[in-house]
Amino acid sequence: MKYLEEFQNPELARGLLEDIRAQVTRPWALMEVCGGQTHTIIRHGIDQLLPEGLELIHGPGCPVCVTPLEMIDRALEIASRPGVVFCSFGDMLRVPGSDRDLFRVRGEGGDVRVVYSPLDALRIARENPDKEVVFFGIGFETTAPPNAMAVYQAQKQRVRNFSMLVSHVRVPPAIEAIMESPDCRVQAFLAAGHVCSVMGTEEYPVLADRYRVPIVVTGFEPLDILEGIRRTVRQLERGEHRVENAYPRAVRPEGNPAARDMLEDVFEVTDRAWRGIGVIPRSGWRLSERYRDHDAEYRFDVRGITTREPAQCRSGEVLQGLIKPNQCEAFGTTCTPRTPLGATMVSSEGACAAYYLYRRLGTPAVPLEASPVA
Amino acid sequence: MCLAVPGRVMEIEERNGTRMAVVDFGGVVKDVCLEYLPDLRVGEYAIVHVGFALQRLDEESARRTLALFEELGLLQEEFGDPWEAAAGSGGEGGSGFGAGSRDGEAIVAEEGGR
Numbered sequence A: 001m002k003y004l005e006e007f008q009n010p011e012l013a014r015g016l017l018e019d020i021r022a023q024v025t026r027p028w029a030l031m032e033v034c035g036g037q038t039h040t041i042i043r044h045g046i047d048q049l050l051p052e053g054l055e056l057i058h059g060p061g062c063p064v065c066v067t068p069l070e071m072i073d074r075a076l077e078i079a080s081r082p083g084v085v086f087c088s089f090g091d092m093l094r095v096p097g098s099d100r101d102l103f104r105v106r107g108e109g110g111d112v113r114v115v116y117s118p119l120d121a122l123r124i125a126r127e128n129p130d131k132e133v134v135f136f137g138i139g140f141e142t143t144a145p146p147n148a149m150a151v152y153q154a155q156k157q158r159v160r161n162f163s164m165l166v167s168h169v170r171v172p173p174a175i176e177a178i179m180e181s182p183d184c185r186v187q188a189f190l191a192a193g194h195v196c197s198v199m200g201t202e203e204y205p206v207l208a209d210r211y212r213v214p215i216v217v218t219g220f221e222p223l224d225i226l227e228g229i230r231r232t233v234r235q236l237e238r239g240e241h242r243v244e245n246a247y248p249r250a251v252r253p254e255g256n257p258a259a260r261d262m263l264e265d266v267f268e269v270t271d272r273a274w275r276g277i278g279v280i281p282r283s284g285w286r287l288s289e290r291y292r293d294h295d296a297e298y299r300f301d302v303r304g305i306t307t308r309e310p311a312q313c314r315s316g317e318v319l320q321g322l323i324k325p326n327q328c329e330a331f332g333t334t335c336t337p338r339t340p341l342g343a344t345m346v347s348s349e350g351a352c353a354a355y356y357l358y359r360r361l362g363t364p365a366v367p368l369e370a371s372p373v374a
Numbered sequence B: 001m002c003l004a005v006p007g008r009v010m011e012i013e014e015r016n017g018t019r020m021a022v023v024d025f026g027g028v029v030k031d032v033c034l035e036y037l038p039d040l041r042v043g044e045y046a047i048v049h050v051g052f053a054l055q056r057l058d059e060e061s062a063r064r065t066l067a068l069f070e071e072l073g074l075l076q077e078e079f080g081d082p083w084e085a086a087a088g089s090g091g092e093g094g095s096g097f098g099a100g101s102r103d104g105e106a107i108v109a110e111e112g113g114r
């Protein structure tokens, strides 16, 4: 059992789709929060298999996309300094800052390195005691525990030349912001499964109650997505608004307690700007007071930076689900994954890039509807 | 970058005071930190993200979910549009789907192999 192929099985998808079709009696708009889910949906054309009127609105859950421009500019500034080794996950390289990206900084002689894990950056710091090693700590609740561990170990092992530029974001306040927006059309949420693998489901009932929206914790394989949609639609049709877990193989109600304890210790909640969206109160984490020695924002004092966003880019509207990527004029013309104008065109979890990769020719790359069974 | 994928624990060892594992992702092998799942055992699956095991994958629960999906398919075959059902099974009588669902658990391995 590998837990991957089984949840991509087209014949089983047919049963789920039929059940969704059988239940839907009127139009509904659901938001999938997570960019990983957007990727699966567009790649397999799941949105096109759903009954008329059942719409998926793509949410702001791509950390690469929502990292605020001023953070990107800070990263670029730090990475350009001599004596600095700047470590980052690979998909941050092409994220456009005000006037360049990390890729360009590397071309101009900056020591920018791509790492797979934050612990790799910590190792680089141990091996290069004469350099300042900085890790770009971005991501949602899923990525926060690994990044927290790197900071914790740096302090414990006294790796003083290691610091982190932290721009973490949290899902529940984003759901609140979406529901509070006057343009909001969202009637239910597919919550991000792996965020809940860490955090559990306890933060969501209060939101489901307050906004009277079903929230269904959903996984990432095609069948997981369909099951999330199926359960959401069932609640909507019955007029219910509960938190359900459609991804129980990887999500327990309490999440991962060890990881949550570490988050409590290393981070503190802060207001955070989301690129294209604006400041969302209490929607981020920064390093807590006792880890300030490892906070790159303080170490490099890069807090007063002015930013400039390209005017043509409509990623803010894309991130809020107000337009679909192909409604942007720059989409596929002046804006492509090689020459992205906005962050949503960079990572494959960004809605613009997902549409570009899989929707440009109008058909999904990996059709899900069963071809005749052999 | 948010991608988290299931992998199978092959070996476990302490390295510089950190609990680490060698994890197999369908042929690709990587080092993974187990500090957040210290009781994970060799042979078990976990969701892994940027070099960290974040949650154990519950095999029993996965099986139950798949069984539920099977049932849905069966219901639809019984109550759904017979023409559509026929088209879906390729008109060849015993589809892999129908055959598998008769012998319960075998379906998991069988379907997974495709």
Ligand code: SF4
Pocket (backbone or CB within 6 Å): A312, A313, A314, A315, A316, A318, A325, A328, A329, A330, A331, A332, A335, A336, A340, A341, A342, A343, A344, A345, A352
């Ligand atoms: S297609 Fe490019 S320019 Fe248009 S919204 Fe997306 S990222 Fe911005």
